[in-house]
Structure formats: structure tokens, C-alpha cells
Amino acid sequence: MAVDIPKSFEELPTSAPRHIGRGRRRIEDPALLTGRTQFIDDVELPRMLHCAILRSPFAHARITGIDTQEAEALPGVVAIVTGEDALRWSHPAQSSPEGWGTHCLATDAVRYVGEPVAAVAAISRYVAEDAMELITVEYDPLDVVADPAAAMKADSPLVHAGQGTNVMMDRVFTWGEVEQAFEKADCVVSEEFRWNRMGANPTETFGCICEWDPLDLSLTIRGSIQSPSMFGLGRAATFALPSNKVNIISQPHGGSFGGKGGTRGTDVTCLLSRKADGRPVKWIEDRVEYLTAGGSQAWDRYYSASIAVRNDGIVTGLRVALVDDLGATGEAYGAICAAKPLAAFTGPYTIPVAEYDLKLVATNKVPSGPYRGMGPPPHFFVLEQLMDLAARQLGIDPAEFRRKNFIPKDAFPYMIPSGNEYDSGDYEEVLNQALALADYPALRSAQAEARKEGRLVGIGVASAIEPGVFDWNAYAIVGMPGTGVPEGATVSIDIMGFITVRVGFSLEGQGQYTLVSQLVSDYFGTDPEMVRVVYLDTQSAPPSFGPGGSRLGVAITGAVLGACDRIRTKASQVVAGLMQTEPENIVLRDGQFGIPGVPEAQMSVAEVAGTMLARSDLLPPDVDPRPEATHVWTAAGRTPADEEGRAKSYLTAAQAVHVVQVEIDRETGFVEIQRYCLADDCGTRLNPATVEGQTDGSVAQGIGAALLEEYSFDSDGQPQTTTFMDYLMPTVYEVPTVEKVAVVTPSPFTPLGAKGCGEGAIHTTPAAVLCAINDALAPLGQMAREVPAAPKRLWDLIRLAEDTSAEGSRTG
């Protein structure tokens, strides 16, 4: 059956005013605002036990003995598991690249601080933690390698002795005649950069309740799980269960941003439930656990990068060498973060050739995982600093330098050298809007005045691409060749005409249930408040991936509108039978099925649904009598990756230009953001208020990345940032007011023309803030190469400049 999905608002079967395309009160909010939404730690089950996990205090050590006897004797303790249980009942975690996973509990050695060693299930968390203190583990410390440069040396201690190396992957991808481009360049700009580990830190940590059914040999897992279907497949593999015997119930969760993690803790909790004869066991990760060994540590990167430039300011080549410290295993998707830049390697520019020298390295640190953006944000930080260096060298204004290199608006769809195709855009217009909003010439003159007073004022102009609507083929180069990430929805109209939509993802904060209600209400001419959106677990839901890779807004729009269209087709057959005409003569508009221009030949959606469900005597033969349909949407035209990793992966390419003004305090190195302006184009805005909310939040996270957030370790691999006193989250004091303007270039490839926009501003914000900082430092001859640009780092650069200048005046 052909399914017709509207490509624009105008194609929806409704007369204005529409609900879609407007901000509105969210249907999610009343329960959230009154404390009634059930997050995972709010769920209590009969006979439930509570888990506490004993973790390694060493970054690398052999386990020579574990004594759990005393803990077992503590009243209230029901089960204790160690590596022996993991060996008996589970497989090592899948990993990317393959073969770098370990069991959920250490079996022979520990490889990072915080690695689970044993776990207790008891009648309360308090008792479980008491018991944990009674477990004795004997360790034989091994040499630690916590630095990837050291880890790559031949004489380095090995994180996994059996691998014979710490290098998980070492490959150079070449797209075009890169060598030649650099040879022919008028100017080559090269620089090294460091992006320190940082990450998601959703306000709710990970949590789960696991139930092993000892008779059915099945698993039920409730949790704050971002990607329930993927999570279920992973658990099926870990416990060697058929995938239909693992049911994942995703509770609403308190943010995720890719960094919820939780697979290890879940597997440990599953083992405990099995050992406790199938009693449900709850594990709620506490914040210290999250910061020490949780799922959010992302992007621990060392870059060496160059661009080739002609004298007229055209960039002709890009080389990026990345050493990415993935930590102790490849279990947490850190590798795919290094692969994702292929989807937007050359950013918004026409750079024709590029090279990616990618090294993924194991160290004795917690495995690195995904975070909002998945990997391009550091890549764009690097690319945009190079763009500014080249502009400065050639004496071209940074905004104009970018304008010269933008992909022109008539070049779309545009294939970038690393193989992805951008759908649409008008980058120059976005730049114009951002510069106008900021009054860029006025900013520059104010800066000139400030510089005369010796103040360190800088302006950053940066642009980046947000790849949207991901498919797995983007990750082929690290061992994930698959394509296709389906998203399904079931739309049902009941006998009274009320509509329910069933989806496979739970609330996470992006307002997608509201979006679903807006879409359905416009399609069938009802009020959004009358549409119920219901979450289904993985054993009941249509195929679903859920939020991730800036895809769900687009994907669920396709699924819902496809299901609506399938109902329309069925209902049209019924109405045609009643009106003694052909189905193609029946039109749905403003909630009425009928023959256009014939006022008496109209039936409401409720009448049609009621007839279908209650009056079989009136139905044409062979018609499906349910006013219900499921549609599973997936992006068309995705291609498998070729030998150099090139694939049409992400369906949409949103673009933004941020203009930022900062001032650095010479005495303290503290950065004040004085102005923050941005223009962005994410295609059709399905719910502008939601898009703005995502943008505001993503700018804040980008500012955290640029200035504050860092997981630090000492040389023994001991984490130094295990509380929110040490890991600095942006507060209202650090996040400026963000001035925004929207440009709308609809995607030709997506439902309603929308582009992925959920990850959003973090692609551009760290780049823009660092461009501004480096603009401020330029008169001192200094450059910030390390993120976050914390006060101490900038203070050191300022002192270095002063010392150099004093030295110069002494010798000069």
C-alpha cells in the first residue's frame, strides 16, 4: 500500500490555523510539575530488593581473592554476585571495535577505577551498602597507563594482556587527492588541540529494576533507558537469551543526552535477580558512581589538524589526526563518537578533499561513551580554530572567510568528501542573519575601543553542521555496518472517535508526545488535548529506536503521518461504499470524510470510526474494519559504506552560525560571555518553542564544555572529579541570554521538511566560544588549544605572554 506522507504543512488535510508549527503547552507537563511522573526510582515492586555495587579503587590490578562470607551473614542480605557469577551466566559486553568488551563484573583483573567487582542485593539500599563494606577484595596492583600517548608505546603496560596492544584501531581514511591539495596550497595552517573528557550528566542518573524469570528464562528490565530496543538486544546477547525473551520497559527519564549508560549496572542487577531466584532487584546509580564510572564520559581527544588554503581564501584540503582515548573497553560507544564526524567532516564548507587519521586507544580509565552530538562538537572546535587561524594569517575577516567557503545554496543536495549528502541549506543567509542580529560591525568597533584600553575582548564567529536523523551505516568504520533505524507508531481511533497513539519511546524532555498530538489533531481535525499518547514496552511496541542522533522528531512525524494516511485509505473505502462512489473520490479535510463540493456527502472521523467498529453490515467486503494503523518510518536512500567509510548516513544537515563576544579577565583568566547571538536553520520547525528550548539547553551544555566541564584523572588513573563540587555544571550564572533568529530551508527528503535539531547548538557553541577567546588572546600572541578553557589555563597563557613581553623588553 502506497503511503502518502505530507512534505509540508500545506499538504496536511486541514485548514489553518494548524496546531503543528506552533509552540503550545505540553501534554507532558502537568504530571511532571506535580511530581506524579513515575521515574525509575519511584517504582516499587512486590518483594523488590536493592542493589549496591562494590567498585575497584585501583585503575589496574589483578584480583587475587574476594571474601563475601561476612557480608552474606548480614541480616537482610539476599544475594551477592562476583566475577564468578558473571562468567557462569553472562557473556562479555559487545564492543566497538569488536573484541574489546569485558564481563559486567571483573573476572580476573580490574582495568579502571570504579569497575564493578561485586554486588549485593538486600532488603534496602542502606543494608546493601552496609554489606558492601563487609566484602574483602585482595588486589595485586599492576602498572597503570592513563595516557594514550604512553599507551601507544611498545613498552606500555597492556590494558588487555591478550590483545598484545592498546591500540583498538589505527586507520587512515583518505577522501580525494589530499597530498596534492596540501602540496599546491599557498598556505597551510597546522595546529594541535586537546579536548578533555566531559559529558552528559543528566540530572537523573541511570537506574533499573531487573527481574529474571527462572521458569520462563526471560528478563524484564525497567529503567531510565534511552534506546529500549537496542538495550534489549544487548541484554539478549549478554545473557544468551532469544531477543523476544527480554522485555524492556523504559520509564520516563530525567534527561539523557546520550549519556545515560547503565548497561554494566543493569547486567550486574540482572545477575543479582537471577541469584535471588527471580526477585526484582533495583539499582539506582548514585551521582558519585555516575561521575566515577557512569555512562557519560565522552571525547577524550588529542588532535593534530591542518587545512590547505589558497591566497584568495579558499580552503582546498583538510587533514585531521585524532587520538581518541576510549578508556578501558570499547563497550560504551566511544568509538562511534569518533566515527560520526564522517557525516559532516568538512562542516558547512566546500573543502573538496580530506583525510582522517584515526587512532582509538585503550587506557586504564572508564570506557568513554556518547554525549549530545556524538563526536562532531570537538571536530568542529578544531576545524573552526583552523579557519580562524587561516583568516588571521591572510588578513580576512573571519565571517567573510567563512562566507567564501560556504557550500552555496544552489549546490544541494551536496555530497561531502567523507561520503554523506547534505539535504538543503542557505548558509550565507544564516550568516547574514546572525551578523545582523549581533550588529557585527558595532561589535568589532567596540572591541577595537576595548583593545585600546588593554582589555581582552574577543569575538567569535563560527559555523557548524548538525547531522540529523542518523542511520547505523554512519558507524561502519568502527564495525557497525548496518543501515536502517525504524521508528513506528500505531494510531487508533476508538468507537467514539477518540484517538490514541502508541509509541515505543518514553518521555525524555523533548516534548515528542506533544508533537505527536499536534500532528494527529491536524490530520483528523481534533484538539491536541483529546489525543492520548501511550508508551509501549519493547514486547508490545512497533519497531522503535527512540530519541538519539537528532532523529526522533523527524522519524516520529513520518511514523504518525504514515499511520494516519493508512487509516485515511481504509476509511475512504468505507465512506466510498456508503456514498456509492469510488474511494479515490473521497477526501479527508478538517475532520470530515466526503465528496468535495457535496455538503450532504460528509461524515466525521468519529462517525466513520464508529461505523467501522460497530456496523459490519454497512462495510464493503474485504475492508479491514479497524480504524487503526501502524506505520514504520525509516529514511529512504541510505547506502552501505564503501571501503573508505563513505555512506549516505544522516538524512538531514541543519546549520548554524553563532556570534559570541567574550571578555577575559587579565587577572583571573575568567571568561565572561557578554553577548551570545545565533542564527540556525533546521528546516521546518514542527514546534518552534520546543526547537528553541533544545537550542537554549544545547548552548548551555556547549558553554559547559567550552569553559567548565572536565573529568580529570591523575597519572595513576584516579578520577579527581567525583562530585558536582569538582565537575562543574553550568548554572544560571554561567549561561548568558541567547539571542536567536531562525532561517527555514525545508528538507526535501523528510516529512513536513523538518530536519533533526535535538542535539543542536553544542555542535557550534564550543567552537564559537573558543574562537572568541582566541580572538581576545590574539593581540597577546597566544592561543587556547585546550578545552575547557578554564581560568587557570587562560591565566597561564596570559602570564606566558606577559613574561615573553617582559623578556622582549629586557633584551630589546
Place this chain on the structure above:
Amino acid sequence: MAGRQIRVNINGTDHQAIVEPRLSLADFLRHELGLTGTHIGCEHGVCGICNVLIDGRSMRSCLLLAVQVDGRSVETVEGLAEGEKLHPIQEAFMDEQGLQCGFCTPGFIMSLKELLDRNPNPSEDEIKDVLGGSICRCTGYAGILRAVQSAVAKMGGGRPSLLD
């Protein structure tokens, strides 16, 4: 561990309970009384997500023990709405998209209730002083700042200068 008897008024209702001395107030509210609207973000007093009002003053329920509120009154997010009618602060958060995932929201709302109960027309500094004590990871605070402005208007205060 020996229990200790406490009496505490929670959202207008007197409760009597026997609790372990080491039981945190947050755990008491959430797991003994089922008042799960108070959420836990860090358990070390930084994030402000678990804020509740003790005798009208906002405090971290993760850093207090249940025995410490013996004889006192506690207000939580469950006590704000009157039946089906949301409190003006809750309304304001809904109108202004002052929340996304909503996990931190109860803590922000309780802190703001303390502020607006004491001072219906707070200054920008006073507002930031309160908001600066809590962490929101989703909104970037823009929606929360708009919500404060809207709540002040709804509750009869003047318009704060913050977003003018």
C-alpha cells in the same frame, strides 16, 4: 538499627513514624511516604533538585535526616496544587516551557515558592541567587527565567527587571 519516633507535618497532614536515625529526609519522603515528587540529583547537596521547604525555608532533603524534621512542617511539590488547580508557579513553568525532562523542576519550584512567599516582587539578584543554587541540565535556564517572570505576574507581584 533502633528506630526513633518522629512527628512531622507534611503538606498539611500530621505524620507519625518510626525511622532509623540514619534515614535521609529525601528517602523518608520518597520511600516511606511515597512522596516521590521530590527527586534526588546528587546526594551531596550541590544540585538543589531535592529541595523541600522546612518551616517555609528551602533545604536540601538529601542532606537532612528524617529525625531532624521532628516537630517541624515539610512542604513538597505534591502539596502545591489544589486538587486539579495548579499552583501559579506550576502554571508559569507550563506556560513558559520552564521544563524539559522535568526532573529538576520540583526543586526549582520549591525554592521559588520560598522566594515568592517572602517577597512577591524580587529583584534580579534575588531571583538569580535562588536559581543559582540549583542545576538544570535541559533548559539552559532561559525558560525557567521566563517562568519566574510569569509567576511573579500571576502572584500579583510587579514585573521583575530581569528580562526587560
